[in-house]
Amino acid sequence: MAHTAQTPPQCPAQQDACEIITELVDLRDQVSELSELVHTDTLTGLSNFRYFMQALEQEMERTRRTGHATGLIMLDLDFFKKVNDDWGHDVGNKALILASRIIKASVRKMDAPCRYGGEEFAVILPSTDRRHTLMVAERMREAIASTPLTFDENELILTASFGVDIYTGTETGCAEEMVKRADSYLYQAKHEGRNRVCIAPLEEKEDRSSVNQDEKDALFGLFGRSSDLSDESY
Numbered sequence: 001m002a003h004t005a006q007t008p009p010q011c012p013a014q015q016d017a018c019e020i021i022t023e024l025v026d027l028r029d030q031v032s033e034l035s036e037l038v039h040t041d042t043l044t045g046l047s048n049f050r051y052f053m054q055a056l057e058q059e060m061e062r063t064r065r066t067g068h069a070t071g072l073i074m075l076d077l078d079f080f081k082k083v084n085d086d087w088g089h090d091v092g093n094k095a096l097i098l099a100s101r102i103i104k105a106s107v108r109k110m111d112a113p114c115r116y117g118g119e120e121f122a123v124i125l126p127s128t129d130r131r132h133t134l135m136v137a138e139r140m141r142e143a144i145a146s147t148p149l150t151f152d153e154n155e156l157i158l159t160a161s162f163g164v165d166i167y168t169g170t171e172t173g174c175a176e177e178m179v180k181r182a183d184s185y186l187y188q189a190k191h192e193g194r195n196r197v198c199i200a201p202l203e204e205k206e207d208r209s210s211v212n213q214d215e216k217d218a219l220f221g222l223f224g225r226s227s228d229l230s231d232e233s234y
């Protein structure tokens with residue numbers, strides 16, 4: 001989260017050591033610290049769910065204005081309950097911190113890595129298309145699987161499952177629906193064996209944004225059937 005430099009307030013009585021101004025500056029720093037805390041997950045230091053939903057709404061709005069796609073990656077550590085059960089909650093917490101460091105290191109400065117809740121994370125990728133979002137998700141998956149958590153001479157291999165969705169401005173719905181779509185692919189990844197990345201097949205996405213059967217019928221009604229319109233090439 002970016003901080004904007006603020007000019008220090010001036011004492012109206014032009015006093016050099018003005019107590020009121022000193023107190024005002026302290027209060028302003030505390031407000032800025034608190035507002036950062038409101039948006040930060042205390043364990044991992046990533047942005048929290050509250051920030052995530054606001055940021056995703058904003059990026060989707062930017063996509064509608066600029067036409068630049070927004071990528072969303074949702075990921076969930078695999079069999080995390082077993083890590084807690086076998087090694088204890090503190091080791092579980094260390095695993096969450098390690099995963100969040102890897103996630104942060106795998107993305108650009110302008111991307112927004114967040115802790116969605118529990119052992120689930122989300123990353124918003126502004127101005128990123130399907131191919132590049134998938135590349136980032138795959139890079140993250142590999143990095144998590146190849147970076148063991150080391151503690152007390154133990155090495156623990158972690159893996160995660162990933163669901164990806166891309167918003168191009170033509171899909172229906174709000175941020176909650178985009179999260180739902182990415183989440184459904186994340187659960188597909190779990191179902192298919194975990195430690196993998198899933199996304200909607202390309203055709204499914206294209207179908208959604210191209211002409212549907214009702215619209216085709218209406219067009220045929222208006223213009224009559226031509227050889228160009230009778231195939232699936234549009």
Ligand SMILES: Nc1nc2c(ncn2[C@@H]2O[C@H](COP(=O)(O)OP(=O)(O)OP(=O)(O)O)[C@@H](O)[C@H]2O)c(=O)[nH]1
Nearest residue numbers: 076077078079080081082084089092093118119190
């Ligand atoms: N240590 C620690 N554990 C947490 C935290 N938040 C959630 N968990 C644990 O994460 C575990 C999630 O378990 P499940 O939802 O069963 O999922 P899983 O074991 O990862 O299994 P799959 O997701 O199906 O691969 C639970 O044991 C939670 O207690 C946390 O902040 N710290």
